[in-house]
Amino acid sequence: MSVLVFIECADGKVKKSSLEAAFYGNQVATQLGTSAVGVAIGEVAADELKNLGQYGITKVLHDTEARLKDYVSQAYVKVVAAAAEKESASVIVLSNTNIGTGIGARLAARLQASYATNVVALPEISGETLKVKKTVFSGKAFADEVLTAATKIIALKKNAIEVAPTGSAEAGVEPFTTPLTDADFSGTPQETIRATGDVLLTEADIVVSGGRGLRGPENWHLIEDLAKALGAATACSKPVADVEWRPHHEHVGQTGITISPNLYIAVGISGAIQHLAGVNSSKVIVVINKDPEAPFFKAADYGIVGDVFEVVPKLIEAAKALEK
Numbered sequence: 001m002s003v004l005v006f007i008e009c010a011d012g013k014v015k016k017s018s019l020e021a022a023f024y025g026n027q028v029a030t031q032l033g034t035s036a037v038g039v040a041i042g043e044v045a046a047d048e049l050k051n052l053g054q055y056g057i058t059k060v061l062h063d064t065e066a067r068l069k070d071y072v073s074q075a076y077v078k079v080v081a082a083a084a085e086k087e088s089a090s091v092i093v094l095s096n097t098n099i100g101t102g103i104g105a106r107l108a109a110r111l112q113a114s115y116a117t118n119v120v121a122l123p124e125i126s127g128e129t130l131k132v133k134k135t136v137f138s139g140k141a142f143a144d145e146v147l148t149a150a151t152k153i154i155a156l157k158k159n160a161i162e163v164a165p166t167g168s169a170e171a172g173v174e175p176f177t178t179p180l181t182d183a184d185f186s187g188t189p190q191e192t193i194r195a196t197g198d199v200l201l202t203e204a205d206i207v208v209s210g211g212r213g214l215r216g217p218e219n220w221h222l223i224e225d226l227a228k229a230l231g232a233a234t235a236c237s238k239p240v241a242d243v244e245w246r247p248h249h250e251h252v253g254q255t256g257i258t259i260s261p262n263l264y265i266a267v268g269i270s271g272a273i274q275h276l277a278g279v280n281s282s283k284v285i286v287v288i289n290k291d292p293e294a295p296f297f298k299a300a301d302y303g304i305v306g307d308v309f310e311v312v313p314k315l316i317e318a319a320k321a322l323e324k
């Protein structure tokens with residue numbers, strides 16, 4: 001029996017959300033008196049996988065088959081299922097990302113497993129069952145879910161737990177091969193075009209987001225300059241994408257991307273409920289709006305009542321000064 005953690009990688013690196021999943025998986029393994037093993041797929045540097053030892057992973061099974069270079073859901077699910085079988089995994093942990101939840105759903109069907117998404121805390125263990133806390137209703141409430149099947153799959157929400165890497169332990173990396181057929185690659189991406197700029201929006205620690213208060217695309221340099229100074233990703237509200245001031249892949253909210261960065265800075269965004277649905281699990285929310293009655297202030301940790309055209313340039317200067 002072990003805990004298996006699916007390690008998601010991009011650009012040859014382990015994603016930050018998977019470091020969290022690894023740390024969480026190790027804590028669950030400790031609760032169960034077992035160890036945590038990772039499974040990684042595709043191109044990723046060996047040092048990145050060894051580094052998972054600092055997050056409590058003892059060993060990583062690494063499937064490097066050339067056809068697995070890009071994410072193909074059927075094939076990836078087969079690899080994770082094979083790893084789960086090899087390691088007799090009773091718990092499988094993945095990140096609550098598009099890829100993680102996609103794999104989790106197929107895997108649950110394949111393994112007849114219990115499956116909880118949006119999990120935000122360590123489980124309570126009682127005999128063969130695990131009780132997990134998760135967010136529901138677009139992050140507006142919590143629910144407890146009891147997982148009773150022999151195999152339990154947990155999709156951990158990004159930024160939900162504090163991660164503390166320990167010491168300099170290295171995980172062992174083992175080549176892992178799964179027999180795959182052409183049918184496993186029936187839907188293969190032909191080309192992957194990176195949607196965002198320097199910092200991937202869904203993985204970013206800091207996000208600077210603009211709304212209609214920016215008045216037009218010609219003012220977007222304020223958002224971009226602040227983001228650059230803070231090492232942040234950029235995002236926007238839906239109407240901004242609808243009128244093509246910004247591309248749609250930057251639109252966050254109920255009908256856009258859901259994010260949970262450490263810091264979300266909302267610039268000239270009113271804070272409509274549909275917008276909040278995509279950002280309200282951010283750790284710290286800062287709102288800049290000239291209207292003191294803007295609904296976003298109710299969800300904010302810090303608020304600046306002021307004109308974005310006066311406030312943001314000052315923030316950019318301050319952030320640049322911190323860099324020096």
Ligand SMILES: Cc1cc2nc3c(=O)[nH]c(=O)nc-3n(C[C@H](O)[C@H](O)[C@H](O)COP(=O)(O)OP(=O)(O)OC[C@H]3O[C@@H](n4cnc5c(N)ncnc54)[C@H](O)[C@@H]3O)c2cc1C
Pocket residue numbers: 210211212213214236237238239240251252253254255256267268269270271272273274275278288289290291294306307308309
């Ligand atoms: C079914 C449905 C789904 C939706 N999904 C989404 C979604 O996923 N994401 C999303 O964002 N929206 C979504 N919406 C739209 C949502 O309801 C809001 O209309 C939208 O979020 C408002 O965008 P905004 O805050 O940029 O613009 P506005 O509501 O126009 O707000 C602009 C804000 O900027 C402030 N402002 C103006 N000038 C300045 C200035 N100079 N300095 C400082 N502040 C200034 C104003 O006070 C105001 O609060 C959805 C709506 C529906 C019906």
